[in-house]
Amino acid sequence: MTNAFDRLGYGTYKLADGEECVSGVAHAIETGYRHVDTAQGYDNEASVSAGIDRTDVDREELFVATKLSTDTLSYDDATATARVSRDRLGVDSIDLLYVHWPIDTYDPEETLPALDDLVDEGVVDRIGLSNFRPDQLDEAIDRLDHDVFAHQVECHPLLQQEELRERAAEHDHWLVAYSPIARNRVADVDVLREIAANHDASPAQVSLAWLLSKDRVAPIPKAADFGHVEANWAAREIDLTDGEIARIDALDRGERIVDFEEAPWNQA
Numbered sequence: 141m142t143n144a145f146d147r148l149g150y151g152t153y154k155l156a157d158g159e160e161c162v163s164g165v166a167h168a169i170e171t172g173y174r175h176v177d178t179a180q181g182y183d184n185e186a187s188v189s190a191g192i193d194r195t196d197v198d199r200e201e202l203f204v205a206t207k208l209s210t211d212t213l214s215y216d217d218a219t220a221t222a223r224v225s226r227d228r229l230g231v232d233s234i235d236l237l238y239v240h241w242p243i244d245t246y247d248p249e250e251t252l253p254a255l256d257d258l259v260d261e262g263v264v265d266r267i268g269l270s271n272f273r274p275d276q277l278d279e280a281i282d283r284l285d286h287d288v289f290a291h292q293v294e295c296h297p298l299l300q301q302e303e304l305r306e307r308a309a310e311h312d313h314w315l316v317a318y319s320p321i322a323r324n325r326v327a328d329v330d331v332l333r334e335i336a337a338n339h340d341a342s343p344a345q346v347s348l349a350w351l352l353s354k355d356r357v358a359p360i361p362k363a364a365d366f367g368h369v370e371a372n373w374a375a376r377e378i379d380l381t382d383g384e385i386a387r388i389d390a391l392d393r394g395e396r397i398v399d400f401e402e403a404p405w406n407q408a
Contacts, residue, residue, distance in 0.1 A: 143235055143265070145289075147201050148353060148376055150369070151362035155386055160364060163180060165191025169202070171373050171399045175213045176358045177292075177316075178229075179207035179240055181223060185228040193230070204229055205290075207240035207270060212291050213357035217364050218254035222263050225368030238292055243402055248283055256285045268292060268316075273404045274303055281311055292316040295349050295357070296325060298395040308356040320359035328340050331391060333386050341375070344368075348375035349364040350388045 150168040153206040155161040161184045163175060169192065178188045192199060206229065226234050237250060237258065255370040258264040266289035269280055281288055291308060295301045295317035308315040318392075321344040326332050332343035339346065344361075352375070363374045372391060380388075 143200060143203055144313070145175065146175040147357070147358040148179050148348070148373065149173065149203075149205075149316070149358060149360035151360040152176065152178045152184055152188060153182055153318070153362050155184055155187075155362070157187045162191040162194060164369070165363055166194040168369050169195045169197050171370055173185060173369075173373065174192060174201060175203045175205070175358070175360070177205045178317075179196055179238075180209040180211065180225055181207065181240060182213065184254055185225055185271035189228060189230040192344055196265045199231065204231060205233045205236035205238065205240040205268065206234060207268075207292075208251075210244035210246065212245070213239065213251045213254075215250040215254045217245070218251055219258060219263075221400045222258050226263055227388060232260055234264045234268045236289055237264040238270045238290070239272075241271045242269070242404055244274075248279060252280055252283045259286050261361070266278050266290070270316075271404060274307060275408075276404060277304070283315075287311075290314040290316045290358070292317045292318055292360075294398050295351065295359075296320050296322040296344070296397075297329065297332065297391045298322050298393045299397075300389070302390040302392070305354060305357060305381060305400075313356070315357050317351050317359040318362075320351055320361050322395070323397050325395075325397070329391065333388050335380070335387065338384070339378050339380075341378055345371060345375040345378055346380070346388070348372060349378035351383060352376065353380055355380050381393065 150173040268290040270292040326343040
């Protein structure tokens with residue numbers, strides 16, 4: 141199968157354009173990752189492409205996602221910059237293109253038709269949304285001609301996003317979980333430490349295993365350190381018991397890592 145979506149992806153947020161990003165992407169792919177996530181706003185799409193080129197893995201085996209910046213969401217800007225991103229990534233078409241945030245220049249009447257047309261024109265294969273409130277997500281799904289493939293939001297044991305996970309199951313799209321280890325705040329949670337000890341693992345690995353135990357959820361941890369990249373990948377082998385999953389399910393605090401005044405959930 142080519143361009144298959146791998147549930148455990150490699151996030152590149154704050155991986156600086158240049159050698160850090162190039163070597164990070166290359167090492168992740170060599171470790172086994174096949175899903176790489178970037179964004180126009182990360183300013184590293186060209187380095188992601190260079191990292192891919194440093195490996196022996198065929199691009200057809202990889203799934204590369206990027207996101208439109210908040211200042212490029214008018215119809216003309218979205219369609220033009222998506223083509224620039226495609227060229228920077230060195231792909232024939234972008235596997236998955238998200239709206240990064242429904243703020244600033246986001247206008248459903250302009251942005252969503254742009255996404256549909258990008259798919260129709262072969263610039264983009266799949267449509268994604270990111271950081272949408274449930275009502276915004278419902279509106280977008282109703283307006284779009286093409287299916288939403290993924291909705292990317294912060295999700296981890298301390299912010300479990302049950303309503304949005306239910307939306308993903310209902311509409312048959314993926315919930316892609318960014319900050320899946322809550323910038324390692326999970327390391328301070330006693331329940332996660334206890335469960336990790338039972339599996340000779342870390343709380344971060346347990347958090348990833350918990351996300352992978354959920355239907356239609358795909359975590360995309362970001363790590364620059366090679367050891368962390370490999371440890372995150374190894375979380376796929378952790379088999380949590382039903383009892384352990386239930387204990388983690390009870391940890392939800394609604395605790396956000398990524399939050400700011402203009403965020404959609406603060407404008408409802």
